[in-house]
Amino acid sequence: MNKPVISDNSPIKVTLGKDKKYFFCACGRSGNQPFCDGSHKETDFEPVKYVAEEKVMVAFCGCKQSKHPPYCDDTHIAIVEEPKEGDDPFESGERII
Numbered sequence: 582m583n584k585p586v587i588s589d590n591s592p593i594k595v596t597l598g599k600d601k602k603y604f605f606c607a608c609g610r611s612g613n614q615p616f617c618d619g620s621h622k623e624t625d626f627e628p629v630k631y632v633a634e635e636k637v638m639v640a641f642c643g644c645k646q647s648k649h650p651p652y653c654d655d656t657h658i659a660i661v662e663e664p665k666e667g668d669d670p671f672e673s674g675e676r677i678i
């Protein structure tokens with residue numbers, strides 16, 4: 582199974598309209614976070630359907646690791662991102678001791 586892409590290391594707060602249907606991006610590849618834009622098609626992920634029963638502000642998961650999607654459950658706090666290629670911790674000239 583593919584791993585989801587971490588689209589954000591914090592929750593994504595959105596206001597949703599009453600009786601509107603939304604599709605939460607579970608794969609992290611959407612360019613329209615936190616909503617699905619169809620980019621999951623080549624993955625094993627499916628969007629999570631969400632119907633707002635009233636106008637509401639919610640905190641959707643940005644790291645895509647939540648155990649209760651689409652909601653943020655603070656899992657992002659424990660995520661340590663691997664350094665990306667080209668990341669140089671000494672680039673700033675700071676000394677790490």
Ligand code: FES
Binds near residue numbers: 617
């Ligand atoms: S684009 Fe991520 S689930 Fe559809």
